[in-house]
Amino acid sequence: MPNSDFLAQPSLPRPEVGPDDAGAVAERVFGLSGRITELGSNQDRNFLVDTGAERFVLKIANPVFSLDELHAQNAALERLAGIDVRIPTVVPALDGAEVAPVEVRGRTLNARVLSFLDGEPLTEVARPSREQLRTLGHLSGRIAAGLSGLRHAGLARTTQWDARIGGDVVELLADHVPQPAKRLAVQRAAERALSALAPLRNRLRVQAVHGDVTDDNIVLGDDGPGVIDFGDVADGWLVAELAATVTSALHHVPDDPLAVLDVIEAFHEESPLDDVDLAALWPLVVLRGAVLVVSGEQQVALDGDNAYADENRAHEWVAFDIARRLPAVEVEAVVRARLAAGREQHGAPSLGRLIAIDSTDQNLADLSVTGHALDAGRWTRPDAEDAVLGTICRTFGHALTRYGEARLSRAVLDRSDASATIALGVTLDAPSGLVVHAPFGGELRLTDGSWLLHGDGLDLWLDGLSRPLTTASVERGDAIGSAVRLTAQLSRIPGRRPPAFVTPALPAAVWAGVSPDPSSLFGIDLAVEDADAAAALSRREASFARVQEHYFAEPPLIERGWRHHLFDTRAQSYLDMVNNVTQIGHAHPRLVDAVRDQWARLNTNSRFHYEELSRFTERLAEVAPEGLDTVFLVNSGSEAVDLALRLAQVHTARRTILAVTEAYHGWTVGADAVSSSLGDNPRALETRPDWVELIASPNIFHGRHRGAGSAPAYLAELDEQLARLDAAGTGIAGFIAEPVFGNAGGLMLPDGYLAGVYERVRSRGGVCIADEVQVGYGRLGHYFWGSAQQGVVPDVITVAKAMGNGHPLGAVITRREIAESFAAEGSFFSSAGGSPVSSVVGLTVLDVMRDERLQQNAATVGDHLATRLRALGQRHPLVGAVHGLGLYLGVELVRDRETLEPATAEAALICERMLQEGAIVQPTGDGKNVLKIKPPLCITRESADRFVDALDLVLATI
CATH class of the missing domain: 3.40.640.10 (Type I PLP-dependent aspartate aminotransferase-like (Major domain))
Structure with a gap:
């Protein structure tokens, strides 16, 4: 029988085996009798056999798996017997066979028995400690290292968990995801991951991997941690072993996804990752999450009574959702910096001046949400930043941008993901030109079109440098060229440039350790302190009567509006779907000018004429x-x-x-x-x-x-x-x-x-x-x-x-x-x-x-919006009705369409989730279960569609 090929046979319902069948097999074939309890499994049948004196696991394999594949699992156990990890041991049948054919309900199946590892599964630990996360990484890395030399005919198999075919698995099984919005999110995330992996595939190392060193398969016991369930052992990408482990950890730390850095670092200590592995890791985490989602939906559809697969779906979606929302380039940079910090290296060099020119606050460009240089929609123009810098240069000679500033000019409207708005580099605009000096000694070389000054523990990346010295080695203070416009970015990743702009997904303190503040290079403080929304909320509640409620449990700090969009201090845009107060849109230039003009002339009370x-x-x-x-x-x-x-x-x-x-x-x-x-x-x-x-x-x-x-x-x-x-x-x-x-x-x-x-x-x-x-x-x-x-x-x-x-x-x-x-x-x-x-x-x-024909727009866009919202009711039972007309609409959420029980808690949760999707909506009604939809009348059809798409996804995943 050939080894299994999931793409050729993607339907793998578990064999029909009950506890009574399992008990008969255990006693007849393996000489074991006692209490039989079924254990969870996606595609096999696993049973705990408790004899009273000892416990064992009876594994009855899916008939699609060949004998070679089952023997390969045993070979992996034997290979790992000498490492410092608890693993099961093979218990032979009465006839000495490690894999025994058995008859169950008229069908021949293959059975094995393994020793049972005592301990609490890590999956049952709601919030693993840092030590437990490191244990997870160490186990995964140790297993990967232990299997590196294993060769076996049964390893040449193609399982659905083989990352090399992850894209095929998602494509093959996507239709099992019943909700179109959820399916589309999975497909798009998988496509992005595959695109990132495309240039790396042929360079990734292949070896025998466990394939599932996850929280499900880690047990924590008095004798130390153990790894169970070797059913997915096969040849695969080494780094995919880590990706599977990281993905399983994510749903435990939804509010602190960077906690998985401990998992990654610990794995690296056991099984060092190379440059290509690091580039591929996060795309593989996203792809693994996508495969988990589609596979879970398929397994439940095939095997409706599979409670194990059914219960896993919720946390599998959480893990996938966290992974897809973190930009891969950002995670890669943070991972590289973390691993680089762990290497033995000298401290960062002391920094000299990059330029011999003095600056004051007048030379600093304010491109933030709260600045006025980009008022009246000027931030939407492609040359917005150049225009601001040019204005400063004409008055003060040169201009500088700021480090860590969330630039309004980088905001994206109708976004589905966080926008990369926060600058990690600084640009100097000096039309008269200036000499650039090396702020520290090191090697200067041209890399990917930019100049890299590689120092001891610190790199400096420069764009716009002209006529550099021909020598590669420079000393601190050496003139290395000239520039009219110079962009500088520091990096603690040797030879690698961090992203120039990042999203607010990761804390500012994290980026300070990856791409430090370059203020000392320019002799003026260029750092922008991240506005603390939580602190601002505390101040509000200290002096503002709390009965004057605010939207959201952890509200973003909103400091600007434009048309039917709002912006927080991190330059993230939000569709404003509740603001019937703002009829013609936020910050309308005609209104701003009219008010400014009138207030400059007169404002008094109506008893005057x-x-x-x-x-x-x-x-x-x-x-x-x-x-x-x-x-x-x-x-x-x-x-x-x-x-x-x-x-x-x-x-x-x-x-x-x-x-x-x-x-x-x-x-x-x-x-x-x-x-x-x-x-x-x-x-x-x-x-x-x-x-x-x-x-x-x-x-x-x-x-x-x-x-x-x-x-x-x-x-x-x-x-x-x-x-x-x-x-x-x-x-x-x-x-x-x-x-x-x-x-x-x-x-x-x-x-x-x-x-x-x-x-x-x-x-x-x-x-x-x-x-x-x-x-x-x-x-x-x-x-x-x-x-x-x-x-x-x-x-x-x-x-x-x-x-x-x-x-x-x-x-x-x-x-x-x-x-x-x-x-x-x-x-x-x-x-x-x-x-x-x-x-x-x-x-x-x-x-x-x-x-601007805004009433007509309310009719046209409102009718379109209402039609799309009513279509949601055909897919989501929670939608009881859509009320209203024009741009005053309400989506009434009910738990039961007969009793009309208000879905109050669900409505509140949906509003919180919609904030993550970049849309602001709130509940109303006596039951607080009606989503009120009353945006500014200037809303576009495109924005209305984005809102419904986001709501569709949230309803599908709540």
Whole structure:
């Protein structure tokens, strides 16, 4: 029988063998009897045989494996018997055979028995200590070294764990991953890994390897650690042995993946890695993770009762996900620096000056997220950095970039991975030219187009150096050439240049040990201290009332916005999917210029007379529904709602306001009184004042009556409630509701509902208030006002948020006679409402919306986004429904589509995971289970697609 070839026979269901079968085989063939317990295995059947005096492992092999392959496993055990590692020993059958054919259920299978190694599997240690991680690496390296000389016919096999065919395995088994987004992530990561491995494949060392020295197969006992399960022994790449070990460790240290450096270093001490091995290691870790994911899905599909394979899927995905998110070039650099630091070497040389030119802070370019040199979107231009350096040079003669700075100019929009933004080198721009000196003695040579000054314990890489000396050996202070633009980078990796820019995936302290701060070369402090988001959060909580909550458990430090993107201090971009406050997008240049210009001239209160006020209120009256011609200007939505309630009560000379449950209207006393959202206030229903009459929320998804046609049922209930109020002599001052339930996640009202309520309220002399703070002002795309979707015209509209694009600005728009009723309580005044700056902000927002056709964009992109989000419901049972219209949408997450149990915990976890994917989304609703999706109206179709792709992957892997 030939050796197995996984690519020829990829389906390997375990043979049908139960505990009773195993017990019979153990006693009949091996003379062992006792308690039989099945052990986990992907493709074989393994059983623990406990005789009472001793314990053994009965292994019944998958019939696809040849006798040579099984004998090769025994040969590996024999080969390793002399090394300082506990390994099983072979227990022969009664006839002396090490591999015995047995009959099980009419089928001939091959059986072996090995001694059982006592100890706790490392896989059961939630967080291994550093010593345990080093033990894992030492064992893997020791096994690799011990097997290096083994030759056996059974080693010439092709298993699914052979890294040499990893790409083929992923391609062959990818369709077993049921979720397309998860499958695509695996395929793309595997493709990147294979691309990196392509030039290395023929240079990697091949030998006998265990293939699975992992946490599953390491046992920690009183007699020391041991290695079990040699079922994957075969010829393979030496470094793939380490890759398998590292991959198994990753899921134990998800918050500190660099902990695996201990594994790598320990392996290297036992089985030294060469230059090619180090280049291949992390791509092989990613590839191993991809193979684990697809193989686990295949095995569960083939062998549905394989609890071992099923349970492993979760941590296999975690390991793969960690590996794919760490850039291979960065990990390689850190690994090389760690191993280089372990070699015997002299301390780094003292550094002299690279250039004899003095600099001050005026010569330093600020390319960070918080600097102003790249305002107004200038950071998006290809020549952004050159332009900033050029400006400084024209004024101050020369310019320098900074070390460790996260450059906004390197940020990537709509990213799926972390962006390499942090500079490890420094560039000097000196148009007049300057002489470059050697800061330390060493060998100067041209390497890959750059000049390398190789010193004792430290390297210096230089770009832009011209006319260097012909001699290779230089002394400290020697002139080595000249430059107009010079980039310098220090390195502690002998002969290897670290990446010029790195992601924030690894701590700044790590990079300081790989590519040190070159400030001393230039005679000025060039290092940028990494902003501490955690420290900033502690300061916030020390002085800012904690009930003013923040997004995310560990929020990024957001310091810039641009259009529908936000940026943290590490220049990582995030899709802003929650900011209906920022209607026209962050940092819109027209708005910035208009505010700057107005503030330079005048900002006061509306009791003074200035033209911007009338211009703005005229425009608001123009865009308001027919008949609403009078405007009050205030500074927030809460203030607008409060004023609208007072207008209704004063105009009608009554107090009672009808408000729907599940609603949120604001935090002032009046606005809070009509807010009944349990998500915002768990005691809302029991703490309403006596002048608020709550009526049932017409929730078409999980209300008492459901569906778009449920309005008559809700109106019938309202009729009963109004009849009781009429009988009690309670007059209605007004009714307030959002025309689309924003707080519930963009839930549309049943058809005809508002028309029916308005008719009933007006027939009793009441005022109808539409709270359009969240859902109006063009956000619905197909309608400027939410009330228009219901075919009604309210008596009063409240609006804020979008009006000011983040500036505190709100309005109440009503009819003249209602507005003038307020005179009965005196005049009205809002200090900031209607100020010159506020008026200019409001006018500019309306101008930009018109000129950039943002309402039309909300309709087009919103419809596309809603279609794609609804498609997620076909693949993910957690998606119960998609609510809303235009760019006010909500994805309601439920644990059961029949009971509609809110998936509250899952929603919170999804939001945290989406942050990792570069998108900001948050939950809303009484159950905090509706993802509210309300981005700036300038969002593009491409960004919408990126958001849905990210959500698809998170839902597939939660």
